[in-house]
Amino acid sequence: MVELIGAGDVPGWLQTSGLVGAVAFGLLSAFIPPLNAEVYALALPLVFPETWHWHILLMTAGFMVGKVSHYVAADRGMALFARRRARRQSVVPDDDPQGRPPDEGWTAVVKRVLARWTSRAIDTLERPVLGPLVVFVSGLTGVPPFAVITVAAGVRRSGLVRFATFGTLGCLVRFLGTAFLVSRAAG
DSSP: OHHHHTOSOOOHHHHHHHHHHHHHHHHHHHHOTTSOHHHHHHHHHHHOTTTHHHHHHHHHHHHHHHHHHHHHHHHHHHHHHHHHHHHHHHHSOOSOTTOOOSOOSHHHHHHHHHHHHHHHHHHHTTSTTHHHHHHHHHHHHOOSOHHHHHHHHHHHTOOHHHHHHHHHHHHHHHHHHHHHHHHHHHO
C-alpha cells in the first residue's frame, strides 16, 4: 500500500512543490478549520518518506504565520474596542447609579459566572510562567483549542514574541510527533 502512495524515489520537482505546498497548506489551515494540519502531518511521511521533516517544519511555519495574524488582529481589535467603549461611556449616562445589572434572572447569573471563568483563563495568559505554558500546552495538545488561545492571547496582549515562540514549539512537537509515529508504522 505504501508503495502506491509514493514511497521510494520522489522526483525533485515534486519535493520542491511539496515544500511550497506545505507552507501554503499550513497558512490556509490557520484560517480554514476543515483544512486540518494534523491530517496533513499524518500523510506527509507516506508521500515524502525521506523529507517529511522539512515539510512539517515549513507547514508549521505557515500555520504560525496565520495564527500570528489572528493574534495581531485580536490585539488591534481590542484596542479599537477599548477606544469606542471609552467614548461611549463618556457620552451615555449609567442606567443604574448603584451598578446593579438590569437583569437578575438565572440567565444573568450564568452570564456572570461564564464571564468570570473566561476572565480567569485569559488572565492566566499574562502570567510570566503560566501564560507561555498555557500557549505551549494548547499548541501541543489542542486543549484548550489553540484558536481560542490565539485570540485570547492577542486580546490580553500577552506578548507576541512569547506567543509565537511557545505556540510554534508546541505545534511543531505535535506535528513532528504525529508524523514520526506514521513514519515508524509505515516502516
